[in-house]
Amino acid sequence: MCGNAKSVPTFFVFWNLVYKLFCKLHRNCNLSIGNYMETYLVTGGAGFIGSNFVKYIRNKYGNNAFIIVLDALTYAGNLLNINEDLSHDNVVFIKGDIRDAEVVSSIFGKYDVDYVVNFAAESHVDRSISNPKLFLETNILGTHVMLEAARKYWKSDDGHTYKDGKKFLQISTDEVYGSLAKEGSEPRQLNVKDELLRVIGSRKNLKAFGSEFFTEQTNLAPRSPYSSSKASADLIVMAYHETYGLPVNITRCSNNYGPYQFPEKLIPLLINNILEGKKLPVYGKGENVRDWLYVDDHAKGIDAVLHNGRIGEVYNIGGFNEESNINIVKLVIDILSKIMKEEPKYRTLLKNDIDSINEDLIEFVTDRPGHDMRYAIDPTKIAVELGWFPETPFSIGIEKTIRWYLDNNDWVKSVTSGEYQKYYDEMYKNR
Numbered sequence: 001m002c003g004n005a006k007s008v009p010t011f012f013v014f015w016n017l018v019y020k021l022f023c024k025l026h027r028n029c030n031l032s033i034g035n036y037m038e039t040y041l042v043t044g045g046a047g048f049i050g051s052n053f054v055k056y057i058r059n060k061y062g063n064n065a066f067i068i069v070l071d072a073l074t075y076a077g078n079l080l081n082i083n084e085d086l087s088h089d090n091v092v093f094i095k096g097d098i099r100d101a102e103v104v105s106s107i108f109g110k111y112d113v114d115y116v117v118n119f120a121a122e123s124h125v126d127r128s129i130s131n132p133k134l135f136l137e138t139n140i141l142g143t144h145v146m147l148e149a150a151r152k153y154w155k156s157d158d159g160h161t162y163k164d165g166k167k168f169l170q171i172s173t174d175e176v177y178g179s180l181a182k183e184g185s186e187p188r189q190l191n192v193k194d195e196l197l198r199v200i201g202s203r204k205n206l207k208a209f210g211s212e213f214f215t216e217q218t219n220l221a222p223r224s225p226y227s228s229s230k231a232s233a234d235l236i237v238m239a240y241h242e243t244y245g246l247p248v249n250i251t252r253c254s255n256n257y258g259p260y261q262f263p264e265k266l267i268p269l270l271i272n273n274i275l276e277g278k279k280l281p282v283y284g285k286g287e288n289v290r291d292w293l294y295v296d297d298h299a300k301g302i303d304a305v306l307h308n309g310r311i312g313e314v315y316n317i318g319g320f321n322e323e324s325n326i327n328i329v330k331l332v333i334d335i336l337s338k339i340m341k342e343e344p345k346y347r348t349l350l351k352n353d354i355d356s357i358n359e360d361l362i363e364f365v366t367d368r369p370g371h372d373m374r375y376a377i378d379p380t381k382i383a384v385e386l387g388w389f390p391e392t393p394f395s396i397g398i399e400k401t402i403r404w405y406l407d408n409n410d411w412v413k414s415v416t417s418g419e420y421q422k423y424y425d426e427m428y429k430n431r
């Protein structure tokens, strides 16, 4: 199953090893030829958040980052997402499954991996309801394979401690905390704690649908096969830290939105359906509330935790942007309709005429079983400890996102052909 998409850039691998060895021998070496090169093993790096993270790291660290993307290329992974990144010598792609211990071991054997960033997962709640087993296998057993390899290959020569600078970062979700109450149909002004206010600066006009938030101390109470598989993986990651001393962090984030998201998830699904002149399926009455985080802000938060997070800690990453599903649907309709009216060049993407973009497209469908009502994250810890906050206000992020899908319609066409179409018909045709 394992094969390199392009020949391994031996120069980078060789140089990295020599340089690390040199730095180890001369602990304070400060060469003018550049910083210490760090090697990232990014699992699921051809998926939505993983591919955005690869771009973020490449943009920020340039050739000081060597990135290995390990991805099984399920329906959700697409090499198109990292096409440009793969044209650079410091990014390599390996097609392989995180459940495959042989493949994972061969990567650790070949490269001196510094960071594992474990994005690889089955990530869609609806699919977890139809096929829970796959979620348990990928999300739990796959994570375990990754942990075992890190434990084996990161051991110091004394066999007890771990080599310097290694970290296993598990990308988790706010869904592991379960569901919060929604208090009222409209959001209220959020009173942010003073310590947080210092970090979030100008973003003061924040609203929330309730008074309770998920903090890192909130008990895990997952309610779907997806969220319980992610919670199980989190527990195993922590067990590896407590039992074997493995250097780990866990990040738990809210709903991401942005470029390269597979159009089964709410925002790209809405955009795609509007262009295609299809109905916009909304679960129940669309009352459920999610906190929306721009994917680039998420990548920045992961980078902060990877480099500066305290070992063994969990960090919540949230967008300070709660919105009900129905409001998201209405907002996407409004923005798309406005863009189409003002910028005729996009009209060729529309199957129907502009006037068809209105709220009549909304179609309420039978609710998802066990649908969590509200997720809301309190990101005080990452803000105060690491100076991170979600910089992108939703009004800007959502328009950027919609424009990206309009400008990259070929990408949408390519990933929505074939299997997805079958899945879409099964999910929504008879609801």
Ligand SMILES: NC(=O)c1ccc[n+]([C@@H]2O[C@H](COP(=O)([O-])OP(=O)(O)OC[C@H]3O[C@@H](n4cnc5c(N)ncnc54)[C@H](O)[C@@H]3O)[C@@H](O)[C@H]2O)c1
Pocket (backbone or CB within 6 Å): 043, 044, 045, 046, 047, 048, 049, 050, 070, 071, 072, 073, 074, 075, 076, 077, 078, 096, 097, 098, 099, 118, 119, 120, 121, 122, 123, 124, 138, 142, 171, 172, 173, 174, 230, 253, 254, 255, 256, 257, 262
């Ligand atoms: N998207 C969100 O809003 C969100 C929110 C909270 C947490 N998360 C978490 O972030 C991570 C990434 O989410 P995403 O939205 O980018 O997911 P995604 O579904 O877009 O991407 C998942 C990637 O993992 C790959 N993959 C799946 N099974 C694999 C396996 N067995 N071996 C190797 N690769 C495999 C897929 O091919 C795909 O490229 C997941 O762990 C998810 O639980 C996502």
